[in-house]
Amino acid sequence: MKHNMDISVVVPLFNEDESIPELFAWIDRVMKDNHFSYEVIFIDDGSNDHSWEIIEDLKIQSPFVKGIKFRRNYGKSPALYCGFKEAQGDVVITMDADLQDSPDEIPELYRMITQDGYDLVSGYKQKRYDPISKTIPTKLFNATARKVSGIKNLHDFNCGLKAYKNEVVKNIEVYGEMHRYIPYLAKNAGFDKIGEKVVHHQARKYGSSKFMGLNRFVNGYLDLLTLWFLSTFGKKPMHVFGFLGSIMFFIGFMAVLIIGIGKLYCLTNGIPQRLITSSPWFYIALTTMLIGTQLFLAGFLGDLISRSSSNRNDYQIEKKI
Helix, strand or coil: CCCCCCEEEEEEECCCCCCCHHHHHHHHHHHHHHHCCEEEEEECCCCCHHHHHHHHHHHCCCCCCEEEEEEECCHHHHHHHHHHHHHHEEEEEEEECCCCEEEHHHHHHHHHHHCCCCCCCEEEEEECCCCCCHHHHHHHHHHHHHHHHHEEEEEEEECEEEEEEEEHCCCCCCCCCHHHHHHHHHHHHHCCCEEEEEEEEECCCCCCCCCCCCHHHHHHHHHHHHHHHHHHHHHHHHHHHHHHHHHHHHHHHHHHHHHHHHHHHHHHHHHHHHHCCHHHHHHHHHHHHHHHHHHHHHHHHEEEHCCCCCCCCCCCEEEEC
16 A cells, blocks of 8 residues: 555544644644645543544644544553554654654654664653653663563663654554553564664643553553563463473372372382371372463463454544544
């Protein structure tokens, strides 16, 4: 499918009615100055302020605006997923709606994708205007993500400002809370030319941050584990679980043999013997065989499920413009 559009800007938002008009005006100005053909896709993630009316107003004023309105709040990943599905530009750029990401970065991001041949360029906010409660976990988190994903050159995985080749967003699936790991998802899909650009971080102009708290930190790690596991064994759960299960079962089986042979030996030679159940080996054998069987089953079920999950990305979309 041939694209005749340079850039799609995908903006997931939740209750950002104050900043949307300003953001759009700014994007529009940058695009016109650089003569880009473009579209801006606003995904209203179940806002309960005037965000959607503002998007509808913008649509009347400008043909470049598109909007998707979720019936309820699903989160950033579902919003990006739906925005990516709609995006038509050769280069897709995501940014947050809170004016902390500067549209002035767009031309350079576009150039890095189209001319330097990157598949994905992630923003890096070197100077941050965030409270320390947010910066320290972020540093820790990024260090772990670098280690696990093997993408050594990224400092800021979670930066909202990123640019992608069109085929990257069409070939990765962002669900759950996976938006933090899009570079990792892209790498797993075979897009490994991943670059980074230092971008400006503006302090928030309106409202307060909608994404805070410790639970987000814990969830971030759990998601990273899931992803690592999926990218390593996801396509072949049986290999992991089946292997572990077989080992466990084998250990248990050997323990049973040892007990059985010992008991028989004692019986035939008339040596007085305690009951088998008073030997710790009996319980070790029992437990390992049980766990072994369960792991094996887990692998088998994992295989079945990975072949047939289809509705993990059904979101209730109320309106589209």
